[in-house]
Amino acid sequence: MYPDKILLQAEKPGRYVGNEINMVRKNPTEVATRFAFAFPDVYEVGMSHNGLQILYALFNRRDDVYCERTFAPWSDMEMLMREHNLPLKSLETYSPLADFDFVGFTLQYEMTYTNILNMIDLANIPIKAKDRGEEHPIICGGGPCAVNPEPLAEFFDFFFIGEAEEAFDGVFDIYAKHKADKGDKMTFLSKIAVLPGVYVPAFYDVRYNADGSIDNFAPNNLGAPERVKKVHVKDMDRAFYPEKPLVPLIETVHDRAVIEIFRGCVRGCRFCQAGYIYRPHRQKSVDTLFEQAQKLLESSGHEEISLLSLASNDYPHLNELVDLLCERFTSENVSISLPSLRIDATNSEVLRKVQSVRKSSLTFAPEGGSQRMRDIVNKNISEDEILQGARVAFEGGWDRLKLYFMVGLPAEKDSDLAAIGKLSEDLVSVYYKLPKEQRRRPVSVTVSTSCFVPKPFTPFQWFGQETVENFMSKQRHVKQSIKSRQISYKYHDAETSVMEGALSRGDRRVAAVIERAWRLGARFDGWSEHFSADIWRNAFEESGVSLDFYAHRTRPYDEILPWDFIDMAGVNKDYLIKESQKVEDML
Amino acid sequence: MSLKQSYFRYRISFTKLGSTRFIGHLDLQSLFQRAIKRAKLPVAYSEGFNPHQLLSFAAPLPLGMGGFEEMLEIFLIYEVNVKEIVTLLQDQLPDGIDIVGVVEVPAIGRSAAAIIQKATYRITFSHNFDIRLEKIISDILTSESIKVEKKGKKGMSVVDIRPDIFEIVVDEDNSLRAILACGSERNLKANILAHHILGLSEIAQNDCDITYERLSIGQDVPKL
Ligand code: SF4
Numbered sequence: 001m002y003p004d005k006i007l008l009q010a011e012k013p014g015r016y017v018g019n020e021i022n023m024v025r026k027n028p029t030e031v032a033t034r035f036a037f038a039f040p041d042v043y044e045v046g047m048s049h050n051g052l053q054i055l056y057a058l059f060n061r062r063d064d065v066y067c068e069r070t071f072a073p074w075s076d077m078e079m080l081m082r083e084h085n086l087p088l089k090s091l092e093t094y095s096p097l098a099d100f101d102f103v104g105f106t107l108q109y110e111m112t113y114t115n116i117l118n119m120i121d122l123a124n125i126p127i128k129a130k131d132r133g134e135e136h137p138i139i140c141g142g143g144p145c146a147v148n149p150e151p152l153a154e155f156f157d158f159f160f161i162g163e164a165e166e167a168f169d170g171v172f173d174i175y176a177k178h179k180a181d182k183g184d185k186m187t188f189l190s191k192i193a194v195l196p197g198v199y200v201p202a203f204y205d206v207r208y209n210a211d212g213s214i215d216n217f218a219p220n221n222l223g224a225p226e227r228v229k230k231v232h233v234k235d236m237d238r239a240f241y242p243e244k245p246l247v248p249l250i251e252t253v254h255d256r257a258v259i260e261i262f263r264g265c266v267r268g269c270r271f272c273q274a275g276y277i278y279r280p281h282r283q284k285s286v287d288t289l290f291e292q293a294q295k296l297l298e299s300s301g302h303e304e305i306s307l308l309s310l311a312s313n314d315y316p317h318l319n320e321l322v323d324l325l326c327e328r329f330t331s332e333n334v335s336i337s338l339p340s341l342r343i344d345a346t347n348s349e350v351l352r353k354v355q356s357v358r359k360s361s362l363t364f365a366p367e368g369g370s371q372r373m374r375d376i377v378n379k380n381i382s383e384d385e386i387l388q389g390a391r392v393a394f395e396g397g398w399d400r401l402k403l404y405f406m407v408g409l410p411a412e413k414d415s416d417l418a419a420i421g422k423l424s425e426d427l428v429s430v431y432y433k434l435p436k437e438q439r440r441r442p443v444s445v446t447v448s449t450s451c452f453v454p455k456p457f458t459p460f461q462w463f464g465q466e467t468v469e470n471f472m473s474k475q476r477h478v479k480q481s482i483k484s485r486q487i488s489y490k491y492h493d494a495e496t497s498v499m500e501g502a503l504s505r506g507d508r509r510v511a512a513v514i515e516r517a518w519r520l521g522a523r524f525d526g527w528s529e530h531f532s533a534d535i536w537r538n539a540f541e542e543s544g545v546s547l548d549f550y551a552h553r554t555r556p557y558d559e560i561l562p563w564d565f566i567d568m569a570g571v572n573k574d575y576l577i578k579e580s581q582k583v584e585d586m587l
Numbered sequence: 588m589s590l591k592q593s594y595f596r597y598r599i600s601f602t603k604l605g606s607t608r609f610i611g612h613l614d615l616q617s618l619f620q621r622a623i624k625r626a627k628l629p630v631a632y633s634e635g636f637n638p639h640q641l642l643s644f645a646a647p648l649p650l651g652m653g654g655f656e657e658m659l660e661i662f663l664i665y666e667v668n669v670k671e672i673v674t675l676l677q678d679q680l681p682d683g684i685d686i687v688g689v690v691e692v693p694a695i696g697r698s699a700a701a702i703i704q705k706a707t708y709r710i711t712f713s714h715n716f717d718i719r720l721e722k723i724i725s726d727i728l729t730s731e732s733i734k735v736e737k738k739g740k741k742g743m744s745v746v747d748i749r750p751d752i753f754e755i756v757v758d759e760d761n762s763l764r765a766i767l768a769c770g771s772e773r774n775l776k777a778n779i780l781a782h783h784i785l786g787l788s789e790i791a792q793n794d795c796d797i798t799y800e801r802l803s804i805g806q807d808v809p810k811l
Contacts, residue, residue: 005796007609008651014614017606019681021621247621249607249681250614301621301679332624333638 001094002086010077014250015043018091021247022299024060024067028093032064032176036090036100036137040115041108041526043071047246048253050260050308051106051143055164057242065172068092068100072115073122075523075530081122088122097123100137101175105156107145110503111496111526113152114518116141120155127515129157129202134185146199147230147277148456148563151506151514153201158189161566162197162231163263165240170195193224197231200224204565206508212549214507214560229567230277236263236284241292244299256304256337257296259289261321265310269367270378270579271406273455274310276571286317290324297334305329306337313342319350326353342381348392361400361446362393369405369420376411376583383423390427394434399443401427407474407491408452408466411587417474420447421481428486448490449478451497455504456563457571459579464554465501468494495533496525502540502550507562510550512543594631594641594662596694597672600808603654605683612647619659622679628672631662645699646706646769646804649776656687656803658699666691673811688808699806705753706769706804708777711762713796716788723787724755724763735783748783751775769804777801 007013028034037056039046046052052069059067068090073081081088087096097103103123105116120127125136132139141152142160149159160168171192178188186202193200203221208214219226233239245257262283265275284292293305305325312318325336336354342364366386368374374381390401405420424447431443451471454460466474471494479489503510517525517539524530540547555561557577564573603615610618620640623630632638641662648654669689677686716723727733733749751768752775758764767775781797 001606004651004798013609013650014611017609019606019683021625021679021681249610249618251617255617299625301624303620303624333632 002081002089006080006084006086009080011074012043012250015071015074016077016091017249018069018094020249021301022244023092023246024056025092026060026066028066028095028099031066032179033066033102033172034095034100035059035065035067035102035104036097037067037069038097038103038105038116038119039069039071040105040112040119041072042074042524043248044250044252046071047248048255049106049108050258051108053242053245053258054240055106056246057244058165058168058240059172061240062169062172064176066092068095070097070103070119072112072119072524078118078122078523087124088119098125098137101179103137103139105139105141105143107141107143107149107152109526110145110151110500111531112524113503113514114522114525116152117155117515117518118523128154130154132157138185138188144274144277145504147273147566147568148504148506149199149201150508150562151503151510153508154511156201157185158192159199159201160197161199161228163233166231166233167195167197171198190221190223193221196229199228199566201508212546213555214562217560217562217565227565227567230569232278232280232569233263233282236260236282237288243292243295245296247300247302254306255302256306257293257300257302258306258308259293259296260284261289261307261309261312261315261318263309266314267311267380268378268579270376270459270583271367271409271452271455273458276457277568278310279568279570281314283315286321286324289321290328293325294328297329297332303333304335304337306339309340311342312338312340322350322353342389348396351392351396361402362398363402363404364389365404366423367404367406368409368416369418369423370416373409373412373416373419376586377406377409378579383426386423387426387430390430391434394431394443395438397440399431399439399441400446401443402446402448403427405447405449405478406452407449407478408471408497410460410463410583412474414477417477418481420449420478421483421487424482424487425484428484443486445484445487446490447478447482447487448492449475450492451494453497453501453504456561457568457576459576459583461505461561461576462555462557462559462580464552465498467552468498471497493528493531495536496528496531498547498551499525499533499536502547505562506550509545513539513545516543591631591641591662592694594664594694595666596660596662596692597669598658598660598690598692598699598806598808599672599676599686600656600658600688601654601680602685602687603648603657603683604685605653607681607683608648608651608653611650612644615647616642616644618681618684622676623661625679626675628661628667628675629664631664643698643700645703645806648801649799651799652777653800655800656808657801658703658804658806658808660692660699662694686811688810690808701771703770703805704768704773705766707764707766707802709758709762709764709800709802710777710781710784711798711800712781712785712790713761713798714790714794715760716790717760719788720760720763720784721757723784724757726787727752727784728755733783735779737779748775748779752780764802 059065070090117127126132138157140158141156146159146161174191189200192198203224205220207216264278264281266281338354367379454463475491517536520535522535631641643660645658672689673686732747734745736743737746753766755765777799
């Protein structure tokens with residue numbers, strides 16, 4: 001543990017002490033491989049992430065691997081650590097990260113990239129792969145942002161593209177043998193480079209054209225494949241799933257048991273990266289889910305079970321599953337939550353059961369205010385369905401609604417923005433059409449708009465993102481379209497979204513910007529109280545990288561994109577071009 | 588309240604040591620709630636829309652301070668042998684929290700939190716006082732009143748802490764045990780006393796680290 005004196009000066013010392021329920025204890029000297037699972041955000045966020053639970057248990061199920069955890073220290077703790085020369089350590093055995101064989105980062109969000117550099121640095125490990133020697137841990141990464149790993153290529157030894165449950169064992173098997181043979185790092189990397197899902201950036205060279213676009217991207221190592229194939233779990237019922245989740249001792253963002261009802265999504269909303277990169281759609285059977293729920297609740301003591309998926313309406317046995325869970329657990333004061341439930345007239349039943357214990361606000365995500373906009377993004381929900389859904393919710397006793405929209409979508413017009421206000425007002429009127437005795441208090445509707453960020457592997461991956469100024473004028477437009485006092489309007493910071501846009505579609509040259517921003521003090525950029533647009537603008541300027549080129553530029557279809565080398569099972573470029581052209585035809 | 592009469596009330600004393608010292612009071616409550624749930628103890632729930640387990644803690648421990656005999660009370664809907672409570676619950680608690688005693692008490696009556704009046708602390712200084720510590724303590728114990736400055740809501744005020752000091756025993760050259768008022772009516776924080784002692788010595792405040800431990804909080808629960 002860090003000394004008491006340090007911990008007591010930190011805002012929440014409980015973040016740094018571990019010792020959680022179901023924490024895995026092994027003797028580090030008795031395993032072949034020590035893996036530090038690094039979450040580049042604060043403890044409470046990382047511990048609420050289901051992927052951490054899965055990978056932690058998955059890796060630790062092997063006797064020859066000990067997977068420990070580490071999180072980004074909050075800024076107060078970072079200051080203390082630097083002041084007292086304390087390195088970043090794991091929570092399980094309080095070992096410095098430099099002692100590990102691997103440090104593996106989960107890449108959930110572009111705005112955590114500076115935290116990654118900061119954590120490597122706090123571990124006294126050189127941030128760039130080329131500056132690290134045999135004595136340093138191998139640094140790897142995976143997760144949704146790994147579908148375009150290029151902006152991080154310089155810092156990582158390898159990436160794993162896809163779902164670890166399916167194939168990460170191969171990496172451990174090879175490593176155990178490599179370590180026993182006392183091999184060198186490059187030999188190890190060339191051995192794993194042939195495994196499905198593994199991408200070793202050092203084995204590929206990029207050449208650029210005079211205009212800055214990519215001229216050529218090719219392997220420089222005989223074993224490295226031309227294209228890296230994303231791997232995914234084939235059979236969700238047989239896929240590994242934890243039975244004894246870590247239960248934190250301090251409050252986190254979500255303190256609940258989680259079952260994953262399916263992965264992937266059939267809907268194909270064009271802005272939605274998750275919808276494309278998690279394909280194909282694969283679901284679990286009710287039997288499997290019920291059994292997993294039972295085990296998780298028993299071993300955690302949680303009073304909430306959450307049904308995780310991208311869109312729970314699309315689970316065909318939702319009613320049956322919810323019934324079973326209610327029947328078994330309601331008497332034990334366990335509530336069920338369905339974070340991604342879309343409310344419509346067909347599921348009022350489910351809705352009632354799910355919320356029977358605790359009633360919170362309901363969420364709708366029409367994304368586009370007008371039908372035209374929803375057609376462009378392929379969000380298949382009509383105005384009628386939205387209004388119907390709201391009526392169902394109001395009748396069920398909810399009077400707090402949250403609505404999520406995006407601004408800055410392709411081909412957006414002022415009338416589309418005005419439609420956001422109009423739709424929200426119509427929802428308010430739906431409430432006031434209810435008989436008086438059904439209205440307990442004035443309805444409250446919160447409208448939130450995020451700024452659209454075009455992402456790799458979506459039909460909008462070529463689209464030039466709006467500028468900060470345009471986003472802001474669009475936000476003003478939405479605001480003006482809202483008249484009712486029952487509606488409050490919130491919008492996401494445009495500066496953050498533009499930086500996210502530049503990072504998400506960046507290439508290897510963007511690494512210089514990330515490093516510069518980190519050196520200028522950028523940390524926790526996803527947190528509004530920490531984000532500094534000035535730092536990022538300076539970082540672009542000082543590293544001579546054009547923000548415009550990466551964020552706002554519309555790419556031609558025939559340009560080589562930085563992530564083209566990834567074979568995204570079923571989502572090939574031709575298909576995305578066709579989808580994108582469908583939108584062009586609509587205009 | 589009426590339902591409570593038919594329940595069974597247990598007072599449980601436990602340690603809060605090691606890394607669990609850094610778990611705040613509300614988090615400690617959730618930690619026990621989940622442990623009780625995993626242990627499958629027949630815990631009683633409150634009535635109403637948002638039922639919660641009937642359990643209550645006495646005198647929250649400040650963050651970072653170790654506790655050797657902290658206390659909580661739970662209501663069960665049927666009687667369970669105290670030994671069994673220990674076995675079931677201990678398995679579900681993290682390192683640092685050990686059950687040291689359980690006793691059944693009548694279901695009606697004031698809660699542990701309401702009866703607690705004193706607590707015993709061990710205060711350890713990183714510096715040796717030599718014989719001066721004995722002297723300082725005997726001066727404190729013989730004085731009629733001890734005025735210290737206290738930061739309150741309305742700025743600094745001067746309070747007399749003497750009535751809140753029941754006993755102080757010097758154990759070693761740099762460590763003492765103090766029985767101080769602890770509870771909702773009267774309360775003296777151990778660090779106020781410690782800083783007062785330091786002020787009477789020649790040791791500079793910034794030079795000396797002080798460690799606090801709470802040895803017990805007055806309500807004796809028979810040891811296991
Ligand atoms: S936005 Fe939701 S429904 Fe649409 S593709 Fe993404 S996950 Fe599926």
